[in-house]
Structures are given as C-alpha cells and as structure tokens.
Amino acid sequence: xxxxxxxxxxxxxxxxxxxxxxxxxxxxxxxxxxxxxxxxxxxxxxxxxxxxxxxxxxxxxxxxxxxxxxxxxxxxxxxxxxxxxxxxxxxxxxxxxxxxxxxxxxxxxxxxxxxxxxxxxxxxxxxxxxxxxxxxxxxxxxxxxxxxxxxxxxxxxxxxxxxxxxxxxxxxxxxxxxxxxxxxxxxxxxxxxxxxxxxxxxxxxxxxxxxxxxxxxxxxxxxxxxxxxxxxxxxxxxxxxxxxxxxxxxxxxxx
Numbered sequence: 001x002x003x004x005x006x007x008x009x010x011x012x013x014x015x016x017x018x019x020x021x022x023x024x025x026x027x028x029x030x031x032x033x034x035x036x037x038x039x040x041x042x043x044x045x046x047x048x049x050x051x052x053x054x055x056x057x058x059x060x061x062x063x064x065x066x067x068x069x070x071x072x073x074x075x076x077x078x079x080x081x082x083x084x085x086x087x088x089x090x091x092x093x094x095x096x097x098x099x100x101x102x103x104x105x106x107x108x109x110x111x112x113x114x115x116x117x118x119x120x121x122x123x124x125x126x127x128x129x130x131x132x133x134x135x136x137x138x139x140x141x142x143x144x145x146x147x148x149x150x151x152x153x154x155x156x157x158x159x160x161x162x163x164x165x166x167x168x169x170x171x172x173x174x175x176x177x178x179x180x181x182x183x184x185x186x187x188x189x190x191x192x193x194x195x196x197x198x199x200x201x202x203x204x205x206x207x208x209x210x211x212x213x214x215x216x217x218x219x220x221x222x223x224x225x226x227x228x229x230x231x232x233x234x235x236x237x238x239x240x241x242x243x244x245x246x247x248x249x250x251x252x253x254x255x
Contacts, residue, residue, distance in 0.1 A: 017219025053216025116155025
C-alpha cells in the first residue's frame with residue numbers, strides 16, 4: 001500500500017466532497033491542489049471517481065425527495081419539477097457536447113482559476129442584494145441550466161452559480177438549493193458518460209479509486225448538511241468572501 005498516494009487521495013477527496021457542494025468550485029480547487037501536491041498519477045480517472053462519490057452523496061441526501069417524485073410521478077407538481085430539470089439540462093448538455101474540449105483546455109492553466117473564483121464571488125455576493133421579478137418558471141430553469149453548463153470552467157462554482165441565479169430570479173432559498181442539486185444528477189451522469197471512454201484504467205489503482213469514491217461521498221454528505229443550514233440562515237453570500245480570498249491567493253501564487 002502506497003501511504004503517500006493514499007494521503008493525497010484523502011486530501012483530494014476532502015477537497016472534492018466539500019468544494020463540490022460548497023459554492024467554491026470543486027474543479028478549480030482540484031486543479032490547484034493537484035498542482036500543489038504533484039498529483040500526476042492518471043488524474044482523469046481519479047477525478048471521475050471523485051465525482052462518482054459526490055453523485056452518491058447527492059443521491060443519498062435527496063433520497064426521500066427522489067423517492068417521493070418517483071412515487072408521485074403522475075402528480076402535477078412532480079411532472080412540472082421533472083420538466084424543469086429537463087429544460088435546465090438542455091443548455092447544460094449542449095455546452096458540454098459542443099464546447100467541452102475548449103473549456104477543458106483551461107484545466108491545464110492553474111492561474112486562470114483565480115479570475116473565475118473572483119467571478120463566482122461576484123455572482124454569489126450580488127445574489128444577496130439583487131432579486132428581480134421571476135420570469136416564466138421554464139425560462140428561469142433554462143437560465144439556471146445555462147449557468148450550470150458554463151460552470152465546467154475551473155473556478156466557476158456549479159452550486160454557487162445555480163443557487164445564486166435561482167435567488168436572483170426570486171426562486172427562493174429552499175427551491176434553489178433543492179433544484180440546484182437535483183439538477184446536478186443528470187449533469188454529473190452526463191459528464192461521466194462523456195469522459196469514461198478516456199479513462200486509462202489500471203486495475204492496480206482500483207483500491208485507491210474506491211477509497212477516493214467513498215471519502216468523496218462521506219465528505220459530500222457532510223458538506224450538504226452544513227450548506228443547507230447556512231442557506232436557511234440566509235448566509236449563503238458569506239462564501240463570496242472566501243472566493244475573493246482564494247481567487248486573489250491563486251493569482252498571486254500562480255501568476
């Protein structure tokens with residue numbers, strides 16, 4: 001057993017699990033931490049398994065919601081919610097299919113993460129003070145999905161953008177929180193399907209991959225629990241301060 005590799009996986013699992021749900025950009029933090037600790041061992045396959053872990057945490061955390069929707073799938077409210085997920089997934093999927101390679105190129109440039117962390121901070125911060133009249137709910141869902149799509153850029157937080165845009169569009173804290181993470185399920189599954197054929201799978205790493213998956217799931221569940229409490233206290237904008245600090249630190253260190 002390689003204890004050094006295991007320690008790196010533990011650290012990156014923590015980074016993935018927490019930053020995937022806290023609005024501070026998991027992709028951005030993974031890029032930075034992989035660079036800092038010199039984690040060059042088939043990073044793509046580990047990134048995929050880290051995301052499988054956070055997908056598991058979403059499924060577990062929202063299990064009752066998912067089960068309720070499945071049981072009452074013919075009810076008007078649930079039909080509308082599923083329709084909103086589908087509508088929001090369209091722009092996300094289109095961006096992933098047609099702009100994925102261009103956006104992925106940014107993952108090799110740690111310094112650029114700083115600028116997009118600052119952009120994330122700005123959007124989160126203004127969500128505290130700006131609330132416009134809600135457009136048609138399907139239009140709102142499409143806009144949220146659009147922001148989820150561009151959040152593939154490292155430094156842009158998927159949860160930060162989708163929740164903030166939901167708040168700006170007057171969707172409310174609870175709806176924005178629930179919609180953001182249930183919307184992440186098809187997005188993560190879609191990303192996994194697009195990437196899985198590129199995985200340079202090595203059976204030697206299976207123990208470490210599964211370990212990373214489990215750790216990411218555990219840390220993700222903990223992060224979701226605390227994030228909901230923060231949102232209920234309407235302190236979501238506090239994350240913008242961290243993003244400003246992190247963004248400036250990255251710019252100073254890598255540029």
